[in-house]
Amino acid sequence: MKLLTLNFLTCARKACKPLPTSFPLHPADATLATTETAFSPAFLRNILPRLDWPALKGLCDELGLPGVGDEAPGPEALFEDGELPESDEDIVGEIEAGKRPTKLAHDLHQLLVETVMLEGKLVCASCGHEYAVKEGIANFLLPSHLV
Amino acid sequence: MSRPEDILPPDLYYNEPTSKKYTTNSRIRTIQASMTHRALSLLSLTTPSLVLDIGAGSGLSGQILSSVPTSAGGPHTWIGLDISASMLAVALEREVEGDLLLADAGQGLGFRAGTFDAAISISAVQWLCNAESSEETAPQRLKRFFDSLYVSLKRGGRAVCQFYPRDERQKKMVADAAIRAGFGAGLLEDGAGTKGVKVYLVLTAGETGDITGVVEGMEGVEVDDHRKKRQKGEVASRKDDILRRKARLERKGKVVKATSKYTGRKRKIAF
Numbered sequence: 001m002k003l004l005t006l007n008f009l010t011c012a013r014k015a016c017k018p019l020p021t022s023f024p025l026h027p028a029d030a031t032l033a034t035t036e037t038a039f040s041p042a043f044l045r046n047i048l049p050r051l052d053w054p055a056l057k058g059l060c061d062e063l064g065l066p067g068v069g070d071e072a073p074g075p076e077a078l079f080e081d082g083e084l085p086e087s088d089e090d091i092v093g094e095i096e097a098g099k100r101p102t103k104l105a106h107d108l109h110q111l112l113v114e115t116v117m118l119e120g121k122l123v124c125a126s127c128g129h130e131y132a133v134k135e136g137i138a139n140f141l142l143p144s145h146l147v
Numbered sequence: 148m149s150r151p152e153d154i155l156p157p158d159l160y161y162n163e164p165t166s167k168k169y170t171t172n173s174r175i176r177t178i179q180a181s182m183t184h185r186a187l188s189l190l191s192l193t194t195p196s197l198v199l200d201i202g203a204g205s206g207l208s209g210q211i212l213s214s215v216p217t218s219a220g221g222p223h224t225w226i227g228l229d230i231s232a233s234m235l236a237v238a239l240e241r242e243v244e245g246d247l248l249l250a251d252a253g254q255g256l257g258f259r260a261g262t263f264d265a266a267i268s269i270s271a272v273q274w275l276c277n278a279e280s281s282e283e284t285a286p287q288r289l290k291r292f293f294d295s296l297y298v299s300l301k302r303g304g305r306a307v308c309q310f311y312p313r314d315e316r317q318k319k320m321v322a323d324a325a326i327r328a329g330f331g332a333g334l335l336e337d338g339a340g341t342k343g344v345k346v347y348l349v350l351t352a353g354e355t356g357d358i359t360g361v362v363e364g365m366e367g368v369e370v371d372d373h374r375k376k377r378q379k380g381e382v383a384s385r386k387d388d389i390l391r392r393k394a395r396l397e398r399k400g401k402v403v404k405a406t407s408k409y410t411g412r413k414r415k416i417a418f
Contacts, residue, residue, distance in 0.1 A: 005226055005246045012250070012257030023259060037244070043195035043224060050197075050261065050301070113224070137235055140228070140250035140257055144282050147254045147291075 001136050003063075004047070004112040007056055009138070011124035013146050021126035024055040028130070030063060030120035037113050041101045044108055045075045051112075065111065078105040150313065156279040161204070161231035170205040170237050179269055182345060183208040185337065186267050186307040189349055189361060193220040196264035199299065201252050201292075201308070202271025203227025204234040206243035212267070213244040226263075228252065230274075253288030258299035265305050266296060272310035272348070276317055289321060293328035302353035305361070306330075309347050318346065325350055333358040335368070386411030 009025055016022035053072035060067050080100040122131040122138060129146070132139045151160050161169065169175055186208075192198075200209050206227060215221025225245035229235055235247050250256070253275045275292055276285045296306060312318035318334065325332045330350040337345040349361050362368045383391075389411040397403045 001246050001248075004224070008226075008259045008262040010257050010259055012255060014255070038222070040195050040222070043197075046194050046264070047197060047224075052259070135239055137239070137247045137249055140248050141230070142251075142254055144280060147283075 025122040028121040166233040198225045199266040200227035201268035205237040255291040255295040261301040268308040289324035300352040306350040331358040
């Protein structure tokens with residue numbers, strides 16, 4: 001499971017849904033791995049505003065990965081001359097025109113898309129429910145009394 | 148042909164041999180692929196997006212999502228969920244690119260609000276129309292699914308669910324559940340009236356607008372709008388109103404006076 005996915009998963013229990021502590025889930029006994037994935041700056045630009053930056057920072061600390069900055073970078077930080085392409089169509093053209101993605105973009109890609117969690121558990125901070133992760137697949141099935 | 152939903156719950160029906168058969172059968176693969184392409188064209192994504200695949204199974208549709216060329220706005224990153232562990236095992240063997248979760252869509256999805264650009268579901272929603280235990284009902288499961296799907300899509304995001312409804316009633320039950328969750332919903336039928344009819348439920352989240360705009364400019368698609376169109380400023384006449392109410396009561400089996408030329412007529416002012 002990509003670390004990107006971890007930034008979006010919340011506890012699935014109904015009782016936890018309204019509580020702020022149901023997000024993020026905390027990894028425990030995690031085994032990490034890296035997979036080679038095609039670098040897509042256009043995807044990063046799309047996903048960046050939706051990331052919960054404090055949660056991502058906390059996740060890096062918990063997993064002992066090199067930290068990310070305190071402040072969430074804007075989309076303009078992904079490209080070298082710092083100018084934000086006007087529209088989504090433009091961005092593809094910009095990349096083709098040889099506009100270089102920054103080191104930050106490569107780092108984010110490596111952290112979010114290429115780092116995967118293979119084994120371990122995801123623990124909800126409010127109810128303590130443990131979701132098992134096996135071979136990269138998290139088990140979100142709940143017994144019916146918890147739904 | 149018997150419907151697999153009637154035989155066993157999905158987690159048991161798709162056991163190891165069935166999952167393998169499902170994934171290697173070239174006929175199923177072709178149908179799945181064509182339906183996924185159709186759903187993708189309905190989503191009309193222009194940038195590499197984060198897509199949710201409900202009932203991802205062995206990743207047949209996910210594979211297509213990851214292989215959309217850059218010129219067509221791809222490749223998309225996807226997160227797939229499925230209730231069958233054997234199906235997911237096949238997906239692992241096939242080394243699909245997306246993330247997989249073992250989850251029951253009928254229990255609701257555990258995602259943050261506004262996570263996904265779009266959602267896709269190929270031949271899965273009909274499984275939600277069966278309740279496997281006495282503690283839950285099909286409408287409940289559909290409600291939990293659509294409510295949580297609405298939340299996890301970003302505003303203006305689209306979802307396309309292809310499913311095989313058993314009959315008109317079930318089709319309506321699914322569409323109504325989606326509308327109740329807040330979606331703008333429309334049903335697209337490919338090959339209507341034939342045996343191989345494919346039903347797509349097209350949903351938009353949080354966008355006030357006309358759902359029929361989704362299929363605008365598509366070839367061979369006719370819009371059959373059941374919504375009432377009343378011109379601005381037009382008021383239903385008193386007689387129409389009465390006739391409508393009478394028809395409704397009649398449908399309920401109440402005794403209703405016969406309609407005549409005097410129905411709904413204004414009485415003479417008798418001073």
